[in-house]
Amino acid sequence: MILYAPAKVNLYLRILGKRSDGYHDIETIFERIALFDKIVLSSLKGSGPGERGIKIFSDHPDVPVDKDGLVYKTVDMLKRRFNISKGIEVRIFKRIPVASGLGGGSSDAAAILTGLNKLWKLSLSSAELIEFGKTLGADIPFFLSGSSFALAEGRGDKIVPLDWKMRWWHLLVYVPIRLFSKDIYEMYSKNVASDLTREPQITKILPLDAAAKSDRDKGSLARPGKAERLFPNPAKVTFGNVTNFIKNDLEEVVLKKEPIVAKLKKTLEKIGLAHSLVSGSGPSIFILFEKRKEAMAGKELLIRRFPVVKREGWEIFMVPTA
Structure with missing residues (x-):
């Protein structure tokens, strides 16, 4: 099989x-x-x-x-x-x-x-x-x-x-560093007191119904069973409003721990590939695109401006939503 x-x-x-x-x-x-x-x-x-x-x-x-x-x-x-x-x-x-x-x-x-x-x-x-x-x-x-x-x-x-029907493209950059979730989460816990976290944005940006707005105003986020309130109309979930809320609390920990990942992230922002984020506990970074041709152009630009990605061990993937 x-x-x-x-x-x-x-x-x-x-x-x-x-x-x-x-x-x-x-x-x-x-x-x-x-x-x-x-x-x-x-x-x-x-x-x-x-x-x-x-x-x-x-x-x-x-x-x-x-x-x-x-x-x-x-x-x-x-x-x-x-x-x-x-x-x-x-x-x-x-x-x-x-x-x-x-x-x-x-x-x-x-x-x-x-x-x-x-x-x-x-x-x-x-x-x-x-x-x-x-x-x-x-x-x-x-x-x-x-x-x-x-x-x-x-x-x-x-x-x-989530009943989202869109299909996006992603440029994935794997940095040849092994990071383990347990270590990154522990580092995050130790750094929370130093004001590493930020206010969440998800309930402020996505289209909400009255019940979800009430939850947001009370300072609470969705829990299982309430997710349909956060996303009542999948048709209103667009590339534009999703790219406004992409966020990862662990990203700053990863960037602080691994300078090469921080350098990659800074380069992406500098060359205009702004919709980028560390995935999970890293070290991979993905850049979100609406269309395949945009992802292809982004890949070519990244290779020109950050040739380190061509070194042994580094990997670049261009893949859609599955």
Whole structure:
């Protein structure tokens, strides 16, 4: 069975505070993009070779393939829960950079959950898969939602799909630095007292109905179940008003920690590619465009003005909404 796991960007990410379990409560808007890892699932005879009949391979050396890795934990959880005796081989062909802020690991896990549900004829509903996904990682429920856009809260695992019909283009720039979400969130927590955060803008810019305006005036943002108030008319959500609110509370942490990412961001602003943002906990930066030809022109301009992107390890992708 062949599966394709898409990447994501965070169009908006606001940190609400640290939880008692060590995670952070957030509010974010995910967008699924057409940059895919390829995953091949193959049944093995009997229990198969490898621990518990689970055999994992990847063409990328930084993808964990042992029992401590997310892929192994995903397969093992379903095998244990449903007493699956058959062995399984998982081959992962990476195109989404590892530890890049683009959700590749979470998307791979979501695709594997979906694939094994079919391969092992478990007949799990989307809601049941999402519940399994929540136990494995905060971003996984979004990839299981089947939505191109979604509002997420809690740890990022409470998903409300957004019925946005637009299809945008993105210039993704991967800086060859490995950043881990846990470290970036911890750095953010330590810097909050130094006035690193800003007032959120999302409820002030997007078209709101009366109930949502009331929530905004009281100083509260949407919670699951209220997202339809924030976005009552998808037709009113345009490239113009979305590019007005793209924001990431973690961006300043990433820029402060990694000077090369800060230099890239400054160059993008200087050459007029203003709709740029660090995705998630970085280090990748995406630039948002309304049309493909604009993204192509932006790519050519960036390469001319910031030739560092041509160095080994750097990657540039031009992809639409998926």
